[in-house]
Amino acid sequence: MSATPPAEDEEPNAPAQHRKVLRLDSHGRTMIAVTVACVCLAAATLVASALDLVGPAHDAGATANRAVPAFQDPAQPVPERVADLMGRMTLEDKLGQLAQVDRAALTSPQDIAAYRIGSILSGGGSAPANNTPTGWADMYDGFQSAAQATPLGIPVIYGIDAVHGHNNVRGATIFPHNIGLGASRDPGLVQAVGRATAEEVAGTGIDWTFAPCLCVARNDRWGRTYESFGEQAEIATSMTSIIGGFQGGDLGAPTSILATAKHYVGDGGTTGGRDQGNTEISEAELRAVHLPPFQAAIAQGVGSIMVSFSSWNGQKLHGHRQLLTDVLKGELGFTGFVVTDWAGIDQIDGQRGFTGAEISTAINAGVDMVMVPTDYRQFLQLLRNEVDAGRIPMERIDDANRRILTKKFELGLFERRFTDRALTSTVGNQAHRDLARDAVRRSQVLLKNDGNVLPLAKSGGKIFVAGKSADDIGLQSGGWTISWQGAAGNTTPGTTILQGIRATVGSGATVTYNRDGTGIDSSFRAAIAVVGETPYAEGQGDRTGAMGLDTADLQVLSRLRASGVPVIVVLVSGRPLDIAAQVDGWAALVAAWLPGTEGQGVADVLFGDYKPSAKLPVTWMRSVSQQPINVGDGKPPLFAYGFGLTYPGGPTTPSPSPSVSTPPPVQTTPPVQTTRPPQSTPPVQTTRPPATTAAPTTPTAGVASCTFRYTVSNQWQNGFVAEARITAGSAPVSGWTVRFAFPGNQAITNSWSASVTQSGTQVSAANRDYNATIPAGGSVTFGFQATYSGTNSPPTGATLNGTACAAG
Structure with a gap:
């Protein structure tokens, strides 16, 4: 609104x-x-x-x-x-x-x-x-x-x-x-x-x-x-x-x-x-x-x-x-x-x-x-x-x-x-805060990690933390928080990123914080700079000129870099910022977005309690002059749509700790859709920034086993919405294609989380760049909207990279 x-x-x-x-x-x-x-x-x-x-x-x-x-x-x-x-x-x-x-x-x-x-x-x-x-x-x-x-x-x-x-x-x-x-x-x-x-x-x-x-x-x-x-x-x-x-x-x-x-x-x-x-x-x-x-x-x-x-x-x-x-x-x-x-x-x-x-x-x-x-x-x-x-x-x-x-x-x-x-x-109970912490760690995008400086070890040595956003609930929550435009400071109870870092480090490790970066020297094993935007909402948040870090942030980063200590930047912002001129001097970069009150989720990623799994939902500009920049427009990005690194061993997917029920959506009188808009499936940009390496997404020859679950979440006269979940067996899958056949005359008109094509009754769904890897025992879900007449019977089976899957 x-x-x-x-x-x-x-x-x-x-x-x-x-x-x-x-x-x-x-x-x-x-x-x-x-x-x-x-x-x-x-x-x-x-x-x-x-x-x-x-x-x-x-x-x-x-x-x-x-x-x-x-x-x-x-x-x-x-x-x-x-x-x-x-x-x-x-x-x-x-x-x-x-x-x-x-x-x-x-x-x-x-x-x-x-x-x-x-x-x-x-x-x-x-x-x-x-x-x-x-x-x-x-x-x-x-x-x-x-x-x-x-x-x-x-x-x-x-x-x-x-x-x-x-x-x-x-x-x-x-x-x-x-x-x-x-x-x-x-x-x-x-x-x-x-x-x-x-x-x-x-x-x-x-x-x-x-x-x-x-x-x-x-x-x-x-x-x-x-x-x-x-x-x-x-x-x-x-x-x-x-x-x-x-x-x-x-x-x-x-x-x-x-x-x-x-x-x-x-x-x-x-x-x-x-x-x-x-x-x-x-x-x-x-x-x-x-x-x-x-x-x-x-x-x-x-x-x-x-x-x-x-x-x-x-x-x-x-x-x-x-x-x-x-x-x-x-x-x-x-x-x-x-x-x-x-x-x-x-x-x-x-x-x-x-x-x-x-x-x-x-x-x-x-x-x-x-x-x-x-x-x-x-x-x-x-x-x-x-x-x-x-x-x-x-x-x-x-x-x-x-x-x-x-x-x-x-x-x-x-x-x-x-x-x-x-x-x-x-309101604000622990179950909901646990869920929010999980949402925070699942949203962190690791954009750079030279020499695998992340995850940080929890024990031993000294860690320096700086930046205006490190210890400020208001800044990490952004606009539409307590007030319309949001505000800095202790606006509402929560855990700041600095508090999360302090709670995570183990014995023998010390954490020193100075907002301005003053006091750092070469005796620290790492410096974490938590910088970025100040809160804003509609209108006041429009940026017609520069979109880089402010002077105070740049001064903090300069002090940290002068110490010779590896600098890990945690960017707290509501959008990509123009950082191409500075990023080469950073050992690591994490896009934390606007995480809200549970800053512990950011620390979970920095110290390896959760391996980053998120992917960019937007294209990251190489220069503000490129705005607008979007996947498929031919402009070379700094970080491409769908890009995101992880730590060695691949992303982890822990079960959410809170017991928040997720019932199916309300069923209402279904719409009768007489026309469909033209569909466009933009190409997935694969450009990667210099000095980073993305995992290959070439489909594997086959998988040991898999399961396939097909669910119609809503149906009306002449149309329906369905989801398909594919689960890998004991072996991970790098790059995937799922194929199945409709038993009737269903025709897909729109899809998400996969590149879906259809020829007659045969359907082929291939991974997007951001969800190409399915860990062993892990799952991916894609969905689509389709038309039909007569009986809307489900597919009777499916294959994953040529291997027949069991019904899930």
Whole structure:
């Protein structure tokens, strides 16, 4: 998302502005009266709730004789509950469901009932004064209590940017940002991250996250590059597994939250990497590069989709009917609801301040819920004017309500309005921190290791640690952490990289730290420099000029190199940096990305407790002048897409220590896809930087044994999504090709994590550069989307490099 806080010259709680709107608005005057009535009704509701706690004896007979409306009966099918509720709603009820307001902008919680507001959000850093899990739960329950004080008692749905953990909440587990997770190439890990995040979000009452970002970042100048899983659609597509983690196997389960695929569509491809800019590409390229992750998200059952601030060939996405209605809801069959970005409708006409015309343009284009974070009273009046004038048809208002209310019912909000306090203790618990530590070590990309200086020995000698990012939770967590842009310092509990190093070294070893690198001499056996970017988020993170290390970092590195000690650089950044002029002087280089609160995971890799296994999800520039640089464009990189070294013996794959369940994704009404976008499978770049050697990927002649497991994860009329997992036997495999035959007329239209070709019924899937090696007993997984007619029977067998595999 961008739930962007208001600019400094905007006051979200300006009462004078609100009074002015109400004086000019006869409907607003009516709402004042309703507010008074609702306060009384709220008090009556609280009394009734207190009586309910006493037990059924207080009014058992009356309750038994009272007819329960269908929308209040959880035994009824959701469509019937929605239809019954909508039949009872006034126009004001329906218009209110389309409005989403930031918590800080509410002049009073009673405005939720008075204006029938359907959704609340917390923008970046918009937190209760008591920023603890309990403080959040108390705030959420207060808002839901206010929503009960209406004739129909429709609950609000609360949204938040839980984009790398429940990152607005102090004490929550902060996971690596998406670029690091993309480097892991591990959809199962990412699903577990989503599950853990959902548990923590639910523990504060909140039921909706504005994640995942499925942007495909094509220019590293973009300040949101770290929110992207990588520069190729295949990575983001495979990482839609996180949606199954968020939404769980049952959206109505206590630990399930609604997911949001964002930002639709093409925000990672703007000219110059400018945030909220213009994506100037053909429709064929838009469909081939930027649309596939959203197709996969819909197949995963994602509940909401957020529109991008950006434009496509000059037209703002918030008003783009072709992409929002014709493609998304029509062609792709999306049945959830579409939400705007922060005040996104205000940008349609290019003028400051939203208008009725912008509202009608957005809603008629296909927007269902409008994030109008501050000026909700003006928005609702303008919306009413547009409906009364016939510029927004009631069919469109009803369709938006039907989509929004369906998700509220599926989430169980009408039955479970308030926080399950038994879940509050999950926020920041040890199981989730263990998972985050594992995610950190799986995301570290070893880019250089001259003389096998890594892994470092744990015992004996002296190790010098320097750099601003070595002992700073805020810097290693990056933007969207506690505040919108993030900040340096002890912003939230966690383990810094320096603390992880100190905890790892054994007897006889000493660790000396100096932020500036002062005090090092030749008596140290190694120097670790932890350097990189300072926190930023959208807009402020755009880089139009240089993209190298800052002066302070360069001075630290110069001091360390002057000592003659081998220098190991740990780069903490949200994107590749321009380091070609310095890298020759470093003995080793590790891309740590933005690891979050569990810096121990970085130390695990430095000292060999985990052998690096991650691969670059982006192409690393040789010079900033190459931007944009992407695999297949012919520009020689410093480090190629998919590149990553490991230690002697190959990567290790320890079992995750936490017991975080990873249920299958929610199954929803499947889309009927009538057309498919053109598919493009870019070549995998094999260029390697000087002075490094990559393992060969020539397929082995055969393998001793293997198993093959084929799973259809979602299926609808004429289409399905499937995954295939191949597991090596007692011998490792270097380079692999899997072949199988479809028993029917299945036709693959899109694939990820493998180069897939099809001839008739015969399918061949070959490794990508980053997953060419399967260790003995290890597995790789690839997936694809396909069409079919008739019976969708699975393949009966498969071969790995010519050897028949057993069924897995």
